[in-house]
Amino acid sequence: MSAGRLLSLLLLLQARGRVPARGIADELGVSVRTVYRDLGRLQEAGVPLYAEPGPGGGYRLVDGYRTRLTGLTEGEARALFLAGLPGAAADLGLAADVAAARLKLLAALPGGLREEAARTAAVLHVDAPGWYREPEETPCLPLLVDAVLNRRTVQVRYRRWREPREVDRRLRPYGLVLKSGVWYVVAATDRGVATYRAGQVLDARLTDDHFDRPDDFDLRAHWASYVDDFQARRYTGTATVRLSPRGRRRLPDNAAPEVVRAVDATAVPVGDEGWVEAVIPTESTPHACGELLRLGPDVEAVAPPELRRAMEATAAELARIYARSD
Incomplete structure (x- = not known):
């Protein structure tokens, strides 16, 4: 049983109101039978559910019931997206936010779900870096996080593989990617969008200039394209x-x-x-x-x-x- 899926189901009902079992199944990517089982687990955990029969029926929470996910700070809310990657959160300077957000989440969940979430956390661990190498030092990574989130231009001193080895770059960071334990920053320059290894940033400082990231920029799609292009260029x-x-x-x-x-x-x-x-x-x-x-x-x-x-x-x-x- 996935505690994460139960929480997703609970939040889905809270956000949508009445939802039929088939709609829940399609939204969560599971079978209708699994939905019925999950709904039963929610009821066992003390969540008040009400089933409305008929063509326009479905499942909804009893009026007035809401989860108590309150009191989260902005930093903790961001940290929720990294809750399964404590090492990555530490790299980004969000370790304390992750710990605080987890405590608040556990406090907000009903008793049964709280115990299940604790059991899940006890048996799952993510260790992103690969074998046979030391973790890469990235002292400028927290500053780059600030630049990405607040859309601020950053001036960096960067070490690259070809001459001249050290160059100055003015970056408009669009996003950060963790690949096999190595952090990369995807950023725009006057020459276009490029990828930089965060561990090779020797020095960085935020500027007073802000930028607008293009509305059509998709970090995941850009990275997939970059990896495909890298592989094509790699093997000659x-x-x-x-x-x-x-x-x-x-x-x-x-x-x-x-x-x-x-x-x-x-x-x-x-x-x-x-x-x-x-x-x-x-x-x-x-x-x-x-x-x-x-x-x-x-x-x-x-x-x-x-x-x-x-x-x-x-x-x-x-x-x-x-x-x-x-």
């Missing part, structure tokens, strides 16, 4: 490789998902020992060489020739190093 070539059975099993732990999918889609048997040959996408020869070397003797680069030569040269250098006497 292909390589043919051979993998042993062990190499193929190890591949998901040592290569990007796009590479794993490419192997699954193009693999053909080679020889009698279970090896396969496949075509994979590559960013560059040095990058592909480094990635494939993770698999050691369980992979062979067949083509292009420059990748095979790079693998051969690296293997020869490794052999020379390890052949040295003490």
Whole structure:
């Protein structure tokens, strides 16, 4: 049973008044049978529901009943959208707001729902950052949050990958995105809308200038488009490789998902020992060489020739190093 769905059902009835079971099911994306079960749980929790039969009937709350979600500050109201991500809330400087908002929510819920919400919170935890790396420091993130929410232009000093490494930018931040534990700010400049890694913002200050975000700007759609474009720009070539059975099993732990999918889609048997040959996408020869070397003797680069030569040269250098006497 989802405590979140029960709360959504309660707020739906409070906002809409009388709603038929089918309408509730469509709104919450569940079956009518699930709706009836949830309505029963609400009644068991002490929520006064009234069923009106007939073609124009439905379920509604008894007149005068409302949930007691009062006393929330503006910051706590924002924090509700991050209630399931305490780490993200802490990054954004909203940890205290999240804690306070949760206490007020629990106090506002009927007893049965309060216990169920507490049980849910006790068994669910979100840890966004990936393995094998330290969390990225983002000291300017709270200021960027302020700029996004209050639509204020921000002056930043930014470190990028190409020369000149450090540049000054005047940004109109449209939104923030958390991707695999890394924060990004989507912002407009005089050159158009661009994406900046928040951890690479070396210094930032709010200006007195405000801006209007375009009404038709959709952060989620923009980010999806950005990711698709990034992937298209990321892989500029292909390589043919051979993998042993062990190499193929190890591949998901040592290569990007796009590479794993490419192997699954193009693999053909080679020889009698279970090896396969496949075509994979590559960013560059040095990058592909480094990635494939993770698999050691369980992979062979067949083509292009420059990748095979790079693998051969690296293997020869490794052999020379390890052949040295003490």
